[in-house]
Amino acid sequence: MWPNALRAFEALDPAVGERVRALGGEELNGGIRHRGGRWLSRVDAVELARRHGAVLILHRADLLRTLVDAVPPGSLQLAVDITAVHLPGPPAAGVSTTDGVTVTDAGGRSFRGDLLVGADGLRSAVRRSLWTEAPAPRVRRVHRLALHHPAAPSPPRRGR
Numbered sequence: 001m002w003p004n005a006l007r008a009f010e011a012l013d014p015a016v017g018e019r020v021r022a023l024g025g026e027e028l029n030g031g032i033r034h035r036g037g038r039w040l041s042r043v044d045a046v047e048l049a050r051r052h053g054a055v056l057i058l059h060r061a062d063l064l065r066t067l068v069d070a071v072p073p074g075s076l077q078l079a080v081d082i083t084a085v086h087l088p089g090p091p092a093a094g095v096s097t098t099d100g101v102t103v104t105d106a107g108g109r110s111f112r113g114d115l116l117v118g119a120d121g122l123r124s125a126v127r128r129s130l131w132t133e134a135p136a137p138r139v140r141r142v143h144r145l146a147l148h149h150p151a152a153p154s155p156p157r158r159g160r
């Protein structure tokens, strides 16, 4: 987990931030090696931590459990597929209204609240519903690969 995410947890609730920090170890070193063992790239974790703060290595399931434990019992509802957001007026980033906000789900249910945080990922239904002109995400797939550069030494042959 990058330092900015850790700082966000700490800003939201210092106790939760502390619990999240306790879940993992701080990364000491990292990098990508060639299959022969040679380093292709290194991360200077000490310098990274000096500049931005520590990077934490933790298990995603532990993080989710910690966050679920932090919300009041009964407040979390799973398997709710939000399809539309209804505001009393036209949407604007940071708009403040005393009339609250209502969302509806695929099953036709309505949920009303004071505040809606549209943290529903890359293909956000909240963004689609409020900003109909917004372009759809164009990223479909990411490939990570290493290529041989002509100037680099030849990789060892298989079986050698």
Ligand SMILES: Cc1cc2nc3c(=O)[nH]c(=O)nc-3n(C[C@H](O)[C@H](O)[C@H](O)COP(=O)(O)OP(=O)(O)OC[C@H]3O[C@@H](n4cnc5c(N)ncnc54)[C@H](O)[C@@H]3O)c2cc1C
Pocket (backbone or CB within 6 Å): 001, 002, 080, 081, 082, 083, 119, 120, 121, 122, 123, 124, 125
């Ligand atoms: C394989 C993989 C490995 C990764 N590894 C790392 C890593 O090691 N370190 C790192 O920092 N990042 C990693 N990432 C990236 C990281 O997971 C994302 O950047 C991050 O999860 C994005 O957070 P988010 O809250 O914006 O969206 P998401 O994590 O996608 O959360 C969106 C949530 O909204 C819910 N949702 C979506 N649509 C609706 C709807 N209509 N109604 C109700 N709920 C809805 C989804 O179910 C989901 O729970 C990885 C990603 C992948 C795919």
